[in-house]
Amino acid sequence: MSEAAAAHHVVEPAESPLTPESWGKLGMWNFLAGDAMSFGGLIVGYGILRYSSSNWPVPSAVLGINLTALMTFLLIVSSVTMVKALAAIQSGDKPAFRKFMALTILGGATFLGLQAYEWTHLINHTLPEHKLSFSSHLFATTFFVLTGFHGLHVTGGVIYNSVVLALVNSGRWGANHVEIAGLYWHFVDLVWILIFTFIYLL
Amino acid sequence: MASTTHTHPNYMGIFWVLLVLTVVEVGITFLGLPKMVMGSLLVGLAIWKAALVAMYFMHLKFEPKTLAMIALVPFVLCVFLILMLLPDIGPA
Numbered sequence: 001m002s003e004a005a006a007a008h009h010v011v012e013p014a015e016s017p018l019t020p021e022s023w024g025k026l027g028m029w030n031f032l033a034g035d036a037m038s039f040g041g042l043i044v045g046y047g048i049l050r051y052s053s054s055n056w057p058v059p060s061a062v063l064g065i066n067l068t069a070l071m072t073f074l075l076i077v078s079s080v081t082m083v084k085a086l087a088a089i090q091s092g093d094k095p096a097f098r099k100f101m102a103l104t105i106l107g108g109a110t111f112l113g114l115q116a117y118e119w120t121h122l123i124n125h126t127l128p129e130h131k132l133s134f135s136s137h138l139f140a141t142t143f144f145v146l147t148g149f150h151g152l153h154v155t156g157g158v159i160y161n162s163v164v165l166a167l168v169n170s171g172r173w174g175a176n177h178v179e180i181a182g183l184y185w186h187f188v189d190l191v192w193i194l195i196f197t198f199i200y201l202l
Numbered sequence: 203m204a205s206t207t208h209t210h211p212n213y214m215g216i217f218w219v220l221l222v223l224t225v226v227e228v229g230i231t232f233l234g235l236p237k238m239v240m241g242s243l244l245v246g247l248a249i250w251k252a253a254l255v256a257m258y259f260m261h262l263k264f265e266p267k268t269l270a271m272i273a274l275v276p277f278v279l280c281v282f283l284i285l286m287l288l289p290d291i292g293p294a
Binding site for chain 2: 022025026029030032033034036037040041044047048051052060065069072073076077079080082083084087179182183186187189190193194196197198201202
């Protein structure tokens with residue numbers, strides 16, 4: 001090791017507790033913190049509108065809890081396949097990585113399909129029957145803004161995960177990229193856990 | 203932090219806990235508990251589940267404290283947001 005390299009090696013840990021491969025993680029965490037504030041603002045806004053209203057319906061009487069419990073289950077499973085994909089690529093097992101990453105993408109896509117089904121059913125049948133259409137009650141507006149904002153995140157995650165699968169498979173990206181994508185995907189799962197509680201169950 | 207050294211947490215164990223907590227959450231809504239009790243239980247369980255995802259799936263438990271500090275910022279700000287808006291909450 002040259003003197004310059006040795007000196008560099010000594011200085012770096014004192015400058016930052018973060019290792020080079022964790023800069024990407026730091027960036028993703030910063031983004032997620034800001035994104036969490038977007039969701040936080042929407043959920044708090046929902047709470048204020050709901051508790052200021054005298055005729056807010058009980059969500060579980062209008063929304064299908066069983067279907068969304070299944071959707072929650074799906075996202076939790078896809079989080080597990082995501083960590084399995086990361087563990088696989090970290091130990092250099094590309095076939096297992098491809099399998100688990102594909103399952104993660106499939107889980108996200110299935111979630112979106114179920115959400116599209118739920119929305120269609122709500123818009124065409126349930127909401128008009130309860131006189132809760134867009135024009136008549138804020139219930140519909142807050143519901144579609146919140147679940148729609150989350151659904152967009154899932155859509156972004158499915159695309160992001162597909163790009164990661166392709167680029168890691170071709171060798172251009174490594175395990176670090178999978179870990180960073182994983183952070184985003186688990187965050188989407190985490191937010192759904194909160195939405196499921198605040199929008200559907202409470 | 204180097205990805206080569208840390209052993210993986212028991213992911214399947216976390217999965218089962220999350221699954222059971224979700225079933226418990228749905229079950230609680232059928233018990234007909236007083237509104238405040240049910241609300242507190244559901245919010246507590248949701249935060250518990252979110253913490254499990256952040257600590258184990260997002261590896262916060264095994265990361266430098268810097269990342270945990272970043273992750274905590276939005277929660278602190280949301281608490282402030284709720285406190286600041288409390289005077290506005292209630293029937294108009």
